[in-house]
Amino acid sequence: MPPLIGLLSYFREDTHLINNVLYCLFNVCYESRANKTTLVDLNGVLQIVKALARVVGRAGDADASKKTDACILQGLGLCFDLLRQATSEADKGGMSPNLVGKARAQALNAGAVEMLLKAKDKYTGEGGIAGPDGAAAKINVVAMIDEMMAGLGVRQAKKQ
Numbered sequence: 001m002p003p004l005i006g007l008l009s010y011f012r013e014d015t016h017l018i019n020n021v022l023y024c025l026f027n028v029c030y031e032s033r034a035n036k037t038t039l040v041d042l043n044g045v046l047q048i049v050k051a052l053a054r055v056v057g058r059a060g061d062a063d064a065s066k067k068t069d070a071c072i073l074q075g076l077g078l079c080f081d082l083l084r085q086a087t088s089e090a091d092k093g094g095m096s097p098n099l100v101g102k103a104r105a106q107a108l109n110a111g112a113v114e115m116l117l118k119a120k121d122k123y124t125g126e127g128g129i130a131g132p133d134g135a136a137a138k139i140n141v142v143a144m145i146d147e148m149m150a151g152l153g154v155r156q157a158k159k160q
Contacts, residue, residue, distance in 0.1 A: 001028065001035070005044045008051040015058070018051050019071035026078045036082060036095055036103075045082055045103045048075065049110035056118045072119060073141065080144050083107060083151050104152055113154055120145045 004021050011017045025048070029035045039045065052075035055068060085100045095103065123141045149156060 001025075001038055001044070002042060004028075005039075005042055005047050008047045012051070012054055015055055015067045015071050018055060019067065019074055022048065022051070022071065022074040022078050026074065026081065029078070030081060033095060037099060039082070040095075040099055040103045040106070043106060045079075045106035046110045048078060048082070049107050049112045049115060051075070052079065053111050053115035053118075056115050056122065072122070076119060076141060076144060076148075079107065079112070080148055083148055108152060112152060113149070116145050116149055116152075 004024055007021050008018060025039065025044070029039055052072065055071045055075065058068060082095075082103050083100065085094055085097055120142055123138045123145075146156070
């Protein structure tokens with residue numbers, strides 16, 4: 001796992017590579033408390049959020065919009081999975097409250113709030129996911145972002 005985390009900080013501008021690394025990390029960590037623990041212990045959440053923030057910051061680049069969208073969605077899914085607590089003993093993918101606290105601290109230190117707000121702006125309104133299921137997917141992405149913000153302890157003002 002350390003080489004994957006290293007790639008996120010070394011290849012900062014390569015959206016395609018970042019997307020592939022996020023995809024690998026998602027598959028390695030999904031429903032594996034042991035792998036999530038290793039990732040958090042290696043400050044992986046910090047690196048993931050930093051990489052995702054760079055990609056979200058470049059989201060206006062029309063040439064890379066499909067690659068950028070795929071990368072942002074992959075990263076948001078990974079963050080969502082890493083920042084959630086176990087809801088029961090049967091929940092294989094959730095983490096202990098202590099580990100979730102460490103993961104959330106890393107996310108906050110990496111600028112997760114700003115990144116999530118930018119991502120939410122991207123997927124609210126006209127921008128974001130294209131295709132026949134785009135509208136429904138945008139609603140799900142925004143809901144995921146709202147859940148992560150709540151998990152990080154951020155209250156959001158309702159737009160009028």
